[in-house]
Amino acid sequence: MTPTLPNIVLAPVSGAVPAWRAEADAAHWRAACEHVAQAGGRLAALWASDERARGTGYRVCALLVVHEGLVCLELRVPQDAPVYPDLAALFPAAGRMQRAAFDLVGVRALRPEGDVPDPRPWLRHGAWPEDAFPLRRDFEAAGTFPTELDRYRFVKVEGEGVHEIPVGPVHAGTIEPGHFRFSIVGEKLLRLEERLGYKHKGIEKRFTALSLEDGARLAGRISGDSTVAYAWAYAMALEGITGAQPSARALGLRALLLERERVANHLGDLGYLGNDCALAFGFAQFWRMKEDLLRANQALFGHRYLMDRIVPGGVRCDVDAAGAKRLVGEALRLKDELRAMRSIYYNHAGLQDRCITTGRLTPRNAARLGVVGLAARASGHAMDARAHPGFAPYDRFSPKVASHRNGDVAARIVVRFEEAFESLRLQRVILEQLADGPRQVPLGAAPEGAFGLGWVEGWRGEVIVALEAGADGRTRRCHPHDPSWQNWPALEHAVIGNIVPDFPLINKSFNLSYSGQDL
Amino acid sequence: MYRLLKQIAKVGIVTEAAPAPDASLRAIAQRLDDVVLKHFGRALAIRHVDAGSCNGCELEIHALNSPYYNLEGLGIKFVASPRHADLLLVTGPVARNMEEALRRTYDATPEPKLVVAIGDCGCDGGVFGESYASRGRVANVIPVDVAVPGCPPSPAAILQGILTAVDACRAG
Ligand code: SF4
Numbered sequence: 001m002t003p004t005l006p007n008i009v010l011a012p013v014s015g016a017v018p019a020w021r022a023e024a025d026a027a028h029w030r031a032a033c034e035h036v037a038q039a040g041g042r043l044a045a046l047w048a049s050d051e052r053a054r055g056t057g058y059r060v061c062a063l064l065v066v067h068e069g070l071v072c073l074e075l076r077v078p079q080d081a082p083v084y085p086d087l088a089a090l091f092p093a094a095g096r097m098q099r100a101a102f103d104l105v106g107v108r109a110l111r112p113e114g115d116v117p118d119p120r121p122w123l124r125h126g127a128w129p130e131d132a133f134p135l136r137r138d139f140e141a142a143g144t145f146p147t148e149l150d151r152y153r154f155v156k157v158e159g160e161g162v163h164e165i166p167v168g169p170v171h172a173g174t175i176e177p178g179h180f181r182f183s184i185v186g187e188k189l190l191r192l193e194e195r196l197g198y199k200h201k202g203i204e205k206r207f208t209a210l211s212l213e214d215g216a217r218l219a220g221r222i223s224g225d226s227t228v229a230y231a232w233a234y235a236m237a238l239e240g241i242t243g244a245q246p247s248a249r250a251l252g253l254r255a256l257l258l259e260r261e262r263v264a265n266h267l268g269d270l271g272y273l274g275n276d277c278a279l280a281f282g283f284a285q286f287w288r289m290k291e292d293l294l295r296a297n298q299a300l301f302g303h304r305y306l307m308d309r310i311v312p313g314g315v316r317c318d319v320d321a322a323g324a325k326r327l328v329g330e331a332l333r334l335k336d337e338l339r340a341m342r343s344i345y346y347n348h349a350g351l352q353d354r355c356i357t358t359g360r361l362t363p364r365n366a367a368r369l370g371v372v373g374l375a376a377r378a379s380g381h382a383m384d385a386r387a388h389p390g391f392a393p394y395d396r397f398s399p400k401v402a403s404h405r406n407g408d409v410a411a412r413i414v415v416r417f418e419e420a421f422e423s424l425r426l427q428r429v430i431l432e433q434l435a436d437g438p439r440q441v442p443l444g445a446a447p448e449g450a451f452g453l454g455w456v457e458g459w460r461g462e463v464i465v466a467l468e469a470g471a472d473g474r475t476r477r478c479h480p481h482d483p484s485w486q487n488w489p490a491l492e493h494a495v496i497g498n499i500v501p502d503f504p505l506i507n508k509s510f511n512l513s514y515s516g517q518d519l
Numbered sequence: 520m521y522r523l524l525k526q527i528a529k530v531g532i533v534t535e536a537a538p539a540p541d542a543s544l545r546a547i548a549q550r551l552d553d554v555v556l557k558h559f560g561r562a563l564a565i566r567h568v569d570a571g572s573c574n575g576c577e578l579e580i581h582a583l584n585s586p587y588y589n590l591e592g593l594g595i596k597f598v599a600s601p602r603h604a605d606l607l608l609v610t611g612p613v614a615r616n617m618e619e620a621l622r623r624t625y626d627a628t629p630e631p632k633l634v635v636a637i638g639d640c641g642c643d644g645g646v647f648g649e650s651y652a653s654r655g656r657v658a659n660v661i662p663v664d665v666a667v668p669g670c671p672p673s674p675a676a677i678l679q680g681i682l683t684a685v686d687a688c689r690a691g
Contacts, residue, residue: 127615127652134651141650147615169620172599174567174580177617198616199571202652218646224575224671268581287585294582305575307670515574518614 003068005032010071015240016391017455018069029075030085033062041066042370043091044455045464045481046098048105050136052079058107060084062094063453063466063481069389070453072466082107088117093370093486096122100519104204106133123197123518126150134205141205157183157191165500169198176514180503187499192492199518207478212238212446212467213312215475219465220307222480223516228254228261229458230465230480231310236391237467238312240452242444247437250314251393256327256430257306257315259423262459263334264293264305266416266423269511270341273413276505277351285341289334296330314440324431331424338424342417355410359506361494362407371490373461373483375510378415379407385457397429407494409509419459446473460513461487482516547675548593551682555594558685559605562596565681566604566628570621570657571647572611576638576671580608583674595681601625606633606684608677609661612640612647613654625661633684636666637677645670664688 002010002020007028010020024032033043045063052058057079064071077084086109087094098109099122111117124130126148133139157164163184169177179195203222207215219234220227232254239246246254267290274282294304301309301317309317319327345351361371363380376383382403386394402418404411446469454465461483470476491510495503555563567580583590590596598604601624613621625632636657639645644655657663664687667680 125616139651143651144615145651147618169617170568170624174569174577174597176569176572176574176577177620198620199569199611199614200616200652201571201612201614201647202650203647205650205652206647221573221575221646221670224573224578227575268578284586287582288587291582291585291587304673305578305671307575513574515572518616 001068003066003071005071006035008032008073013070013072013240013451013453014243015452015454016236017385017453018389019072019453019455020069021072021074021451023074023076026075026085029062029073030087032073033064033087033090036064036066036071037090039066043087043094044070044462045466045479045485046087046094046101047466047479047481048077048101048107048135049477050105051076053137058082058105060101060107061466061479062087063464070455072453077107083110085109086111086117091370092368092489096489097485099123104133104135106136120153123200125152125197125200127200134202139205141202141209152195154181154193154195155191159185159190161185162190178514182500182503184500187501189495189498189500189503192495194488194492196488196514197518199515201518203519204477204479207475208470210475211473212241212469212475213443213473215467215478216312217308219478219480220310222519223482223484223513224305224307225265225513226261226458226460226463226482226516227305227307228257228310229456229463231308232258233454233456233463233465234467234480235310235312236454236456237452237465238443238446240454241446241450241467241469242312244313244441244443246314246441247439248393248435249437250439250441252430252434253315253317253319253439254310255393255397256319256427257301257309258456258458259427259430260293260297261306262423263420264290264297265459265511266420267293269508270345270413270416270420272508273355273409273505274345274351276508277348277354279348279351282341282345285337289337293330293334296326300326311440313443314438316439318439319431319434324434328428328431331427335421335424338417338420345413345417352410354502354505355413356406356408358409358502359494359498359509360406360408361490363405365493366407366490369490369493370486372486373457374412374415374419374459375461375487375490377401377403378411380405385455385462391455393430396433397426399426409505412509449476458483460484460511480519482513484512484514484517487512488517547679547682551595551678551685552593554682554685558688559594562591562594563606563681563685564596564598564604565606565608566598566601566624567608567610568621568624570609570611570617570660571614571653572638572640576610576640579671579674579677580610580637583677588674588678593678601627602629604628605631606635606681608635608637608681609641609657609663610637612644612649613657613660615652615654618654618660621660631688633688634661634663635680635684636663637680638672639668639670642666642668
């Protein structure tokens with residue numbers, strides 16, 4: 001059913017997920033967003049593009065999630081006055097996305113009072129000048145500039161006995177780079193300010209140099225730990241554009257791979273979370289299970305992390321009867337082992353002590369910040385795109401959505417356990433019901449200007465790809481969106497009032513992607 | 520506690536000298552162990568620097584720490600500061616926003632300053648290539664001793680790369 005928005009006429013976007021789009025002027029665009037915010041909807045993504053070659057200035061797209069599905073609201077932004085209404089007052093998650101849109105395209109969000117909510121750059125650290133915008137079409141991808149001095153202004157916290165600890169971008173340990181600035185009193189965290197963007201490597205610009213088909217490989221490398229989710233979301237968007245319908249078998253295999261990615265990541269996280277609570281035993285057990293699963297991936301699908309197995313039109317792997325038997329056996333064994341581990345984790349006094357009430361994200365804050373995925377489910381919001389709106393083949397499996405109300409580290413551990421169990425069950429059901437059919441179908445033509453959306457619930461949360469075809473099968477614009485955009489600001493909230501030594505544990509319990517949001 | 524012991528007993532020791540998929544690992548591990556001991560007389564200290572990866576290569580570095588690979592047993596440890604590192608393990612193409620941090624880390628590392636670049640990205644920029652935001656391969660920014668291809672390279676290949684770097688340094 002088509003959602004209704006005041007003064008907006010929505011047109012369907014064809015593809016595997018329910019989605020609509022419409023163009024609106026600034027007042028109606030803002031009013032429609034407000035309507036969605038008040039009705040309990042949320043902002044999934046925001047990006048800008050350069051449409052000057054079409055004579056329509058720039059464009060800002062707000063992708064909203066309403067009950068019925070996705071709504072992409074597009075706003076024309078005049079070339080000579082590249083400003084548009086701020087959405088951060090409605091959806092706090094918009095703040096960083098709007099800053100990124102300025103860094104890359106040069107369009108500014110303005111508050112009704114006429115000021116810029118936060119004029120600081122987000123992805124631009126000095127690798128290109130303030131008046132150059134990489135995603136404008138006349139910006140040469142290969143262009144380089146002398147590095148400018150990076151003078152980022154962190155927010156100062158004043159007060160007696162307040163100390164600042166800057167950490168990063170290079171961290172101790174194998175973690176992606178980012179900067180954390182802690183303001184502390186004694187051992188207590190008063191405030192955390194994150195600064196990201198260190199891994200910005202020009203992914204969105206790179207897409208525009210690739211054909212639509214070649215973009216799939218790049219999409220699978222936006223956040224390596226979610227390569228399956230990205231590859232699927234990208235394929236979904238391109239299949240929407242070309243009208244291709246992957247076979248039931250290909251869809252089943254995709255879901256199988258996505259669930260394997262989910263289990264692998266949850267196992268790894270559960271191991272590290274135990275490790276951070278001085279339960280080295282937990283680390284050893286979970287990483288052994290994970291390594292077994294990765295090796296089975298290599299043996300059966302040809303890649304430990306399943307990169308490039310999902311391709312537009314279908315999949316590039318298959319399972320025969322022997323493979324299916326092995327996978328079912330593995331799922332049953334893992335279920336037993338996980339049960340044993342769950343009972344150890346849930347009964348381990350030291351672990352409970354460290355995790356209960358630590359790093360709490362309240363259901364209210366989670367809703368206000370528009371948090372998604374695993375973190376949202378651990379804070380009382382049972383959202384999961386596999387269950388609602390549901391996309392094929394999950395509509396046949398009625399996946400159970402895990403959730404918890406406490407929003408602390410312990411809740412995020414519980415949700416991981418529950419999801420891993422459900423994921424193992426799903427793998428068995430998928431394998432039992434695997435239909436016959438071709439692995440891949442031809443894509444068909446991609447008319448210039450055609451638009452497609454992909455929306456997949458990865459292990460961390462929803463991964464979204466918005467794709468627009470250019471001339472001759474090329475990519476005009478691709479915006480891949482990681483759930484970490486929404487969830488990084490939530491980490492800043494979750495740490496408040498905790499002690500400094502608990503930060504690594506809290507951070508790990510969210511386990512957000514840097515590369516996925518730095519692009 | 521009883522459950523914990525039961526699980527340990529049930530699983531036993533999984534560290535393997537020769538996992539089936541990587542028959543070469545046994546030889547690599549043995550050589551690495553010998554070379555590290557001979558050359559350093561103590562554990563080889565490694566500092567990992569992510570200069571802009573997709574985080575796929577990190578997954579394999581994490582996997583190296585799983586009980587299957589028994590890194591510590593091979594005389595390898597990961598250290599928190601470049602000042603204590605013999606070798607830098609660098610992943611990713613070098614993002615322009617990480618260029619300076621990578622250079623600084625390299626400068627802070629004492630001799631012999633071995634550098635192993637990990638993954639197709641570290642070798643030649645991979646899918647990201649060179650652009651306004653990416654400097655491409657690691658060798659465009661700091662000297663590299665060994666580059667390990669793969670997307671991502673397997674734990675065994677990463678170990679092989681480390682061994683090659685240490686070996687070359689000993690010979691040189
Ligand atoms: S080599 Fe592959 S896995 Fe490693 S950082 Fe590059 S794209 Fe990611």
